[in-house]
Amino acid sequence: MFRSQQKTRLALALCISAAVAACAAPPPAAAPASQPAAPAPTKPFVISAIPDQDPEKLNRLYGKLAEYLKAELGVEVVYKPVTDYTAVVNAFKTGDVDMAWFGGLTGVQARLQVDGAQAIIQRDIDEKFRSVFIANVATGIQPFEDISGLMGLKGRTFTFGSESSTSGRLMPQFFMRQAGLSLSDLKGEPGFSGSHDKTIKLVEAGSYDAGALNAQVWEARVKSGEVDTSKVIVIWRTPPYYDYHWIVRPDVEQNFGAGFIGRVKQAFLALDQANPTHKEILDLFGAQKFIETKNENYVDIEAIGREIGKIK
Amino acid sequence: MSASSATRHRPALPLSLRSFFNGARLVVLVTLLAIAWATTQVGLLRGNLINGGGWALVQQFFAAALRPELSADFLRLTLESTLVTFAYAICGLALSLVIGLAGGLLSSEVWWLSHRRTSGSKLGAPWLAVRGGLAVPRAIHEVIWGLFLVKILGLDPLVAILALGIPFGAITAKVFSEILDETPRDALRGLLNGGVPAGQALLYGLLPRAFPNLLSYSFYRLECAIRSATVLGVIGAGGLGYQVLLSLQSLRYGEMWTLIAALIALSGATDWLSARVRQVLGAPTRLEVNLAPGCDAQAAALARATPSSRTLLGLLVVGAALVPLSLLYIRPDFGRLFSPRTQMLFGQMVREMFPPDLSAENMASLLQLSLQTLAMSIFAIAVAGAFGIVLAQPAARRAMGARWPYWLARGSLLFLRAIPAPVWALLFLFVMFPGPLPGALAIAVHNLGILGRLIAEAVENVDQRPMRVLRHGGTPPAHAFLYSTLPMTIPQSLAYIFYRWEVCARETVIVGFVGAGGLGRLLTEQLSSFDYPGLLSTLIALFVLTFVVDVLSAAARRPIR
Numbered sequence: 001m002f003r004s005q006q007k008t009r010l011a012l013a014l015c016i017s018a019a020v021a022a023c024a025a026p027p028p029a030a031a032p033a034s035q036p037a038a039p040a041p042t043k044p045f046v047i048s049a050i051p052d053q054d055p056e057k058l059n060r061l062y063g064k065l066a067e068y069l070k071a072e073l074g075v076e077v078v079y080k081p082v083t084d085y086t087a088v089v090n091a092f093k094t095g096d097v098d099m100a101w102f103g104g105l106t107g108v109q110a111r112l113q114v115d116g117a118q119a120i121i122q123r124d125i126d127e128k129f130r131s132v133f134i135a136n137v138a139t140g141i142q143p144f145e146d147i148s149g150l151m152g153l154k155g156r157t158f159t160f161g162s163e164s165s166t167s168g169r170l171m172p173q174f175f176m177r178q179a180g181l182s183l184s185d186l187k188g189e190p191g192f193s194g195s196h197d198k199t200i201k202l203v204e205a206g207s208y209d210a211g212a213l214n215a216q217v218w219e220a221r222v223k224s225g226e227v228d229t230s231k232v233i234v235i236w237r238t239p240p241y242y243d244y245h246w247i248v249r250p251d252v253e254q255n256f257g258a259g260f261i262g263r264v265k266q267a268f269l270a271l272d273q274a275n276p277t278h279k280e281i282l283d284l285f286g287a288q289k290f291i292e293t294k295n296e297n298y299v300d301i302e303a304i305g306r307e308i309g310k311i312k
Numbered sequence: 313m314s315a316s317s318a319t320r321h322r323p324a325l326p327l328s329l330r331s332f333f334n335g336a337r338l339v340v341l342v343t344l345l346a347i348a349w350a351t352t353q354v355g356l357l358r359g360n361l362i363n364g365g366g367w368a369l370v371q372q373f374f375a376a377a378l379r380p381e382l383s384a385d386f387l388r389l390t391l392e393s394t395l396v397t398f399a400y401a402i403c404g405l406a407l408s409l410v411i412g413l414a415g416g417l418l419s420s421e422v423w424w425l426s427h428r429r430t431s432g433s434k435l436g437a438p439w440l441a442v443r444g445g446l447a448v449p450r451a452i453h454e455v456i457w458g459l460f461l462v463k464i465l466g467l468d469p470l471v472a473i474l475a476l477g478i479p480f481g482a483i484t485a486k487v488f489s490e491i492l493d494e495t496p497r498d499a500l501r502g503l504l505n506g507g508v509p510a511g512q513a514l515l516y517g518l519l520p521r522a523f524p525n526l527l528s529y530s531f532y533r534l535e536c537a538i539r540s541a542t543v544l545g546v547i548g549a550g551g552l553g554y555q556v557l558l559s560l561q562s563l564r565y566g567e568m569w570t571l572i573a574a575l576i577a578l579s580g581a582t583d584w585l586s587a588r589v590r591q592v593l594g595a596p597t598r599l600e601v602n603l604a605p606g607c608d609a610q611a612a613a614l615a616r617a618t619p620s621s622r623t624l625l626g627l628l629v630v631g632a633a634l635v636p637l638s639l640l641y642i643r644p645d646f647g648r649l650f651s652p653r654t655q656m657l658f659g660q661m662v663r664e665m666f667p668p669d670l671s672a673e674n675m676a677s678l679l680q681l682s683l684q685t686l687a688m689s690i691f692a693i694a695v696a697g698a699f700g701i702v703l704a705q706p707a708a709r710r711a712m713g714a715r716w717p718y719w720l721a722r723g724s725l726l727f728l729r730a731i732p733a734p735v736w737a738l739l740f741l742f743v744m745f746p747g748p749l750p751g752a753l754a755i756a757v758h759n760l761g762i763l764g765r766l767i768a769e770a771v772e773n774v775d776q777r778p779m780r781v782l783r784h785g786g787t788p789p790a791h792a793f794l795y796s797t798l799p800m801t802i803p804q805s806l807a808y809i810f811y812r813w814e815v816c817a818r819e820t821v822i823v824g825f826v827g828a829g830g831l832g833r834l835l836t837e838q839l840s841s842f843d844y845p846g847l848l849s850t851l852i853a854l855f856v857l858t859f860v861v862d863v864l865s866a867a868a869r870r871p872i873r
Contacts, residue, residue, distance in 0.1 A: 310841050312843040
């Protein structure tokens with residue numbers, strides 16, 4: 001009896017050491033498994049984008065674009081979906097993402113964190129981009145022409161898009177401030193829906209009286225019949241400002257060869273409405289064509305970002 | 313202080329309602345005042361709370377429960393996501409057990425005493441250093457670990473494993489050290505006196521006796537790990553939490569219900585497995601948070617524990633096999649830990665963080681938000697505790713009576729805890745304005761699911777004899793319950809509630825992440841503004857807050873013990 005108990009104890013002690021060994025062992029064991037995936041010369045060109053729309057729309061859009069870029073550039077191109085705006089800036093900073101589609105504000109944030117990063121390409125619509133303020137019809141809020149009409153949102157519930165969105169938060173908040181409307185004039189705290197699509201859905205359902213979003217997303221959803229315009233209407237379009245653009249990391253030329261950034265620009269500039277494959281991509285982006293851009297175009301956005309406290 | 317005089321006068325009798333109220337009147341009074349204060353702080357008495365426009369969405373959400381998304385593609389995605397969440401939980405748990413075992417040994421009294429061969433109570437500086445060192449990672453929520461690690465390590469599954477493993481390891485170390493210190497030392501002492509070196513004496517004399525309890529607690533941690541892996545998914549690590557968030561963001565409720573079903577299945581299966589294992593190990597209580605050292609219940613639990621070595625070996629083999637399988641499934645890149653890029657980014661972050669933002673303006677807003685966060689945690693735990701005690705009564709297994717209330721209560725509790733707190737917060741935000749209240753309610757609802765079951769176990773384990781005596785004497789069942797079972801379970805229930813309060817305080821951060829009030833919301837704004845000095849000062853405020861709550865919780869539990 002005593003002996004068998006001792007045996008049990010011994011077995012237990014061995015189990016513990018086995019467990020410790022088992023837990024401690026995996027790190028070195030797993031390392032070789034992941035190594036073949038990332039040999040240096042064939043590293044793919046990783047692109048990402050701020051998740052401003054429905055995830056499955058983004059997957060379709062950037063999936064198509066990745067295919068196109070792969071054919072044009074002759075390197076493997078991978079689209080990496082990310083959950084929120086801040087995460088894209090992070091991934092760009094750490095170098096997990098080589099090139100990303102940013103909004104005005106996130107673009108400035110990204111360039112401030114990566115020395116030498118360049119804004120290279122934007123859509124034709126992005127140099128004169130607008131936000132729309134929308135309202136639920138049942139609220140009786142009427143469309144208006146002058147910015148002062150924003151004061152009519154006093155005492156109403158209101159939602160922005162993502163916290164870091166240029167067209168869904170930064171510029172709307174800037175214009176509200178210009179009109180003299182403070183956030184505390186709204187009923188309750190303003191919501192942050194997370195994306196432009198969700199802002200439409202929340203205002204359409206009456207969850208919020210009014211909201212603000214990217215004008216291009218609004219127009220695309222109205223065109224495809226996804227918005228019930230008997231329930232939600234545009235009350236005001238903002239003045240134009242610079243918004244979305246592609247930013248590329250400075251080290252891509254080391255990884256993919258000199259002149260790579262120029263080739264990426266060419267690939268975008270070559271997109272042509274007359275070509276059916278190109279047209280599909282341009283339509284998904286809501287653009288007629290892509291044009292060049294430069295860092296200096298976003299000086300105003302940076303100033304507004306600092307004013308509102310989104311850039312330190 | 314009146315608290316210390318209360319301890320001195322405490323009668324050495326078994327627990328009863330009378331002794332409880334005699335010893336803890338102060339605690340009760342302070343608690344009630346705190347709840348009243350918290351209720352006003354979270355804004356329950358203010359106007360503009362309910363956003364009536366959102367009810368249509370809530371209706372749509374519940375209506376969708378009848379038609380979940382069942383296409384083959386989506387079911388495959390759901391299965392894959394479930395496996396990812398499970399694999400994260402397993403890997404994170406494995407890491408936390410390694411840390412827990414090492415940290416637990418080094419922070420236990422018995423380790424240092426057997427190495428010094430002194431019987432005095434002087435444990436010295438190394439013991440204190442280990443204890444103090446473990447307090448820091450414990451105070452920081454997994455989600456915050458994740459958000460910081462992703463900035464250093466980049467997008468990799470490794471982030472989720474470390475974010476889960478590090479704080480869990482520190483928590484496990486604390487409990488392991490307590491288990492080791494409370495394990496009877498007669499065998500150990502014998503070996504030590506016989507001249508066996510300390511290391512071997514611990515290995516043969518102490519660890520085997522503590523083993524069933526260590527293993528039992530490890531299985532309890534598995535339940536926590538599943539919940540935590542889900543929450544980490546919500547912030548972007550992938551798996552079920554991530555998919556739930558995506559479906560919610562696109563307002564695809566049918567998909568959400570499929571995913572919720574998967575969450576319930578995963579959570580329910582883990583809870584069941586963990587309960588079975590602990591039954592076999594003879595330690596049926598999930599966690600014994602409030603036992604005096606050398607307490608009878610602990611000794612009794614140990615005495616009951618007669619699992620065969622084959623059972624234990626089997627459990628270990630299965631557990632150990634799951635770790636490499638999970639690693640193969642999620643493929644973390646361990647190379648990143650030591651890469652130059654990681655060092656560079658880490659250095660850069662540290663440089664940007666210092667000095668923390670200690671401006672008067674920031675300190676004032678931190679103080680105000682800390683109080684709001686504290687109020688959220690108190691309100692949340694008060695709601696969770698009150699409903700938890702009520703729901704726990706039908707949820708406790710009983711020999712007599714109808715079965716349906718039992719299943720209904722168990723099912724509701726499982727549903728409540730299977731859905732992660734940030735997702736609850738997003739649902740509450742449909743019909744409430746952003747602010748502390750929806751966040752506090754989300755934490756309350758999720759923790760109600762956990763607390764209800766903990767209390768139900770306390771009810772199941774209560775001594776049935778007083779109840780039987782009353783019943784045989786002709787007392788109606790309701791009265792007998794009111795005068796025997798209920799008062800006897802209240803001390804243990806309150807201990808759980810105070811213990812869970814610490815968890816609630818930490819969790820306020822993760823509902824802030826979806827825009828629901830407190831320090832968490834500030835942290836989110838600072839993260840998205842890349843305001844590192846501000847982040848560091850918010851983190852310090854969170855750490856202080858957690859520490860204060862831990863101290864208060866321990867002080868409140870002492871007179872109940």
